[in-house]
Amino acid sequence: MTQTVKIGKVAMLLASLDEEEKSLFSGSFENIKYCQGKAGSMDVQKVIAAVETAAKRNGIISEQVYRETHALYHAILESLQGVTRGHIGVGNMMRTVGLRFAVVRGRPYEREDEGEWIAVAFYGTIGAPVKGLEHETFGLGINHI
Template identity: 50%
Template sequence: MIVKISLGRLAILISILSEKEREKMMETGKQEGYRICTGKVGTMNAEKVISAVLTAAKRENLWDAESFREEHALYDATVEALSGICRGQLVLSEVQRTVGLFFTVVRGQMHHARGEWIAVCLYGTIGAPIRGFEHETIGLGINHI
């Protein structure tokens, strides 16, 4: 029996794998019917992380720009992932923190739920704005569309 990889797991794997492995995993996800986009963002502003994710997903047509419902689902998933990165507080510059993140957005069916869902994974580093003072971090947000 072949089991389809789950939406959230796919988003996490694409985010944490090496570039070569990432390409293979993205191809696997696309073959299973998922729509995927990736990108990078480095900033001291939480708003810029949200903007980078939404802009990349819009550029790759992962959500309908005319649909508030779709934009809101992506926004909520992004904020949920960012909340994991920031340990519940959506603040960076205010507490002298900077992030360097790779992000993955995956849209598609969940194996046990009706309708389409969207997952956002943020993976990278967070820390003081001094090289060497950062550590790895990861956040995942999933929302129905």
């Protein structure tokens, strides 16, 4: 039997904590495969690219295995649905985002044959491209690998 990890919960926590806050949980994330990053843009493709690049550079997914990139892509899109309230569009809708993100890979089920899953969480701001007119937003996407 494998150890299960609530990958969505961990991803949401990691995306919402800054470095100082994360230090309060020192040691809590040692046995979890994850990466974190930031993305801010009026272009959704730049946000997607930032997450994919971080996941590949940190060994969360392998560039050589298409299903891993595919699973990550769908988790990103699902998470962006939450950030953008169901309409994945930013610049074309006169919105901009400033987001922190976390990608977590793990086994959320006790049964070994359920395999690995990937979670992507975003936390930050969305709003008109005018400083001070944005509000908080959050998104979570989970997909099987």
